[in-house]
Every structure is written in structure tokens, then in C-alpha cells.
Amino acid sequence: MTGRTEIRVREIRRRTRRYRRRRENRELFSLTAFGLFLLAGISVLLHGVQAPGVSAVAEGYGSVLLREDAGAYIVVGIAAFVVGVTLTVICIRLKKKKTNRTEDAGESEEQT
Numbered sequence: 586m587t588g589r590t591e592i593r594v595r596e597i598r599r600r601t602r603r604y605r606r607r608r609e610n611r612e613l614f615s616l617t618a619f620g621l622f623l624l625a626g627i628s629v630l631l632h633g634v635q636a637p638g639v640s641a642v643a644e645g646y647g648s649v650l651l652r653e654d655a656g657a658y659i660v661v662g663i664a665a666f667v668v669g670v671t672l673t674v675i676c677i678r679l680k681k682k683k684t685n686r687t688e689d690a691g692e693s694e695e696q697t
Contacts, residue, residue, distance in 0.1 A: 613674075620667075620670065624663065624667070627663065628663075631659060
């Protein structure tokens, strides 16, 4: 390749990486916002359903749990779900960083 072609190819790769990063950040932001809305919606629903001394769920074990102050169990369950999602996102990001490093190393080897 000529010098100008190499410069153009490098610029195209640089812009492609930048656009991919922007898209990934947008997707991550959207997923985070949807997760927060979901969490807020669940908390509003649980707050409306939970009434002391009144069985809110007809003929089910859930009514016994809600009547017996099992709100802590619900909070722990939601917190465990959020922690699981967070760890999954972190693992995916670390994996992508690792593959990006190997790709960058491969690109530098191609240039030499």
C-alpha cells in the first residue's frame, strides 16, 4: 500500500472504533435507564400492593408473605438481581477490553 492509502485506512479504523464506542455507550445508557424505570415501577407496584393486615393476593402464599412483613425479602431479591446484572455487565466489558487489546496488538503487528 502507498503512504496515502495507509493513512486513509488508519483514519477509517479510528473513526470506526469511535462510532462503535459511541453506539455501545448509547446502548449501555439506554439499558441502564430502562432498568431504573423497571426498578422504580416495581417499587411503586409493591408499595401499592403491600397493605398491613389485608391479604392483597387472593388465595396465594404471596398474601401471607406480604402480611407477615416480608418486604425485606422482596428488597433482598431485587438487590440480588441488580447485583447480578451489574456483575454481568462488568464481565462483558472486561471481555470486550481484552478482545480489543488483542485486536490492537494484531493491528500493530500488521503495520510492521
